[in-house]
Amino acid sequence: MKPLLYITPLRALLFGLTLALFELLTYLASDAVMPAMPVVVGELKAGPEYIPHALNLYLLGGVLLQWLIGPLADRYGRRPLLLTGCAFFGLACLGTFWVHDIGLFNLLRLLQGIGLGFVVTVSYPALNEAFSEADAVRMMALLANIALLSPLLGPLVGTLMLQWLDWRWLFVAFAIGAVVAWLLLYRLMPETLGVERRDGSRLAFTPIHLLPLLAGYGQLLSNRRFVAGSAALGLVGLPLIGWIGLSPVLLIHDEGLSTLAYALWQLPVFGGLILGNLIINHIADRHPLPTLVRGALWPYVAGLCLMVVATWVWPSVISLVAGLSLYALGLGIANAVLYRMTLFASTQSKGLVSAMLGMITIALLGLGGALLAMIGAGASLLHFAVAASVAGGLALWPLWSLLRARSAQAAVMP
Template sequence: MQARPLHGTPPARGGAVILLLASLTAITPLATDMLLPAFPDMGRDLHAADSSIQLSLTAYLLGMLVGQLLIGPVSDSTGRRRLLMWGSALFAVFSVLCAVATSTELLNAARVLEGVSGSAGMVLARAVVGDWYRGQEAAKRFSILSVIFAVAPIIAPVLGGLITNVFSWRALFVVLAALSVVLLIAVAAALPESLPPERRHSGGVATAFRSMRGLLAERPFLGYVLVFSFANVALFSYISGSSFVFQDVYKLSATKYSLSFAVTAVGILIGGAMVGNLAAKAGLNRLLTIGVTVGLVASAGHAIVAVTAGNTLTTSLVFMFLCMFAMGLTIPSIMTIGQEIGRRAGGAASGVIGAGQCLFGGIAAPVVGALGTGSDKPMAALMVIGFGCAFLCLVLIARPWQRHGENTVLGGQAPQSAATVH
């Protein structure tokens, strides 16, 4: 089935534009995962406890939460391109402020602002894909976003480890600022506006936020948002806790930790690629159900071994690979389903989905450190809780057997959204 764009025609060089959108999405895993090998050094340099350094991840996610809730709905009224350019420019500025921070308080304040500006790339990339594509074509593009989203965590810790082996952790933020400047130039030169004036919401920002409230009133949409949010409790528990588990418990160097993290992150890449290839045949809700189930089983297995025989580096890698594979199935499936349900308010839908991810992930990140970094048990417990709650929300609220949001993926007509704003 060919895509039927919501309006107009996507750019002739659609592949290059999708890669640009994916690169904008990748800023967040770069801004989080690239710092993981440097967490111990940051703590020593700033004379801070492990939990305080992990709070820098929460600070960034808090900024992402606020930014997506603001930028997503506003873009439904103002368009996407200009906000993307402002977001990239400000991200560079706030990354430089992070680089010169002399205390955790200053660092975390700058990280909040960095997260607000960095949220533009993530929330608007999803909205742009939703503007241009429907059905199977949308699923393919969202799978590309998720695959690039997977490549970034693979590269980021390795890159971060290499940089911190030569330079201070402060150089990591300089690199982030430089990358954002490159993306700003690319957006200005190559990305057209995907939401023309005739498709924007009238009534200004207030109307845009009412559309977000309308989306949350829809049980299926709320269910998928909760599934994604709780799944990200597991994801960010791993992201936040893995650096201490692999380096302090398993005694790996920063470089070896980065490589180990990269091995598990390949699971996201494989899962995302499967969604792009199998969405029409298997159905997005079925792939999502498989993903959440695999994540629950793998995280439970990891936790059981942790409290009985004790995990080794090998068993941890196997279980975490399966958990990341589960996230690879989950991320693009929910992106596609959520944007389809909320297609009439694409920025608002993208903002709500991303905000839930940041809120729940941001809560999980410091909890791992607060519960202790001397073993893998806190990380294992939180991952089970995350996948377990995601499974319950999937079955009790989202109800995947009703196949919400995938009618157009399989060739049918999509239902009207209650969040439609005229």
């Protein structure tokens, strides 16, 4: 692996791992608290219907400022913006230690989610600008593999910490982690804009002008490949987001499982996700990107179908988790490839593209997760299986549109 920037391979690797650490923290901030949510809503005198809000508001917070973060990163550079986002995330986590009201708790969850917006809008483009296509896909898959440990380890970590600590100290731990990530970013992160690269090129800073900025967003929304890719990225992850948000209700509140049993049932689901990321990391340079996506659709669709059929025939946690795990395998293979295809579906600045991509994707995840809760997906295991499978099936149309547009573009290229 050779970075496009004039930095050593070791520093490039450590830079990628530091991005993974910050991303891990932003996901842990939602996942580790989920087993604590029954306790949180009880202490703050709220009902169980507030449990999925902890995740959905966090995701919506990730959308709030992406429209501005991306252009700011294009104007002032990736490095200062990511350092700012890391500090903001740490302060929002620390403030949760003193809350005594569910309204303030939800507000801070929204603010914490802004940290996720910095990850999506700043760190992902920086990574893709620092490495070639094959290496970038590998690094994206590696980062996803590390970061996606958070839904697997998050419930376990949260459950174990709750055995000895109050839930408030979970957020103090996130704040401490943010300090560590900030120091590492300050030491290791290179600037990818305004510097000469190994191929002699130089990515320029882009001034901020309101009308051209709005016109740029408008052009992106008229780009069918970009819109299809963004919609696909949001919809393919919706069954998983629904599971993260509603599994405390389904397993702890409805099925009466312990928090430890709840955490253990996350292992096969996110194990499938990690396996998919390991597979794409191994085969990324062997096949064209559309071929990789088509291959990922086999376990993706099979998992959604298995989830419905198995849960209908034998309503049990194991039936639901079996289908979810197979679906997650396909998701793990497709996710990094879809991001790369969508990010480069437009020639506009990558900060602008990643901002709109993140807004569409996270808005679909946050609003979709809230909609799943509103329509009663948490009423029973079968209700969830059907609702999540329908949500995941909606991704097939934009996926088909993206692959068709990519094939058409390849056909006209000399």
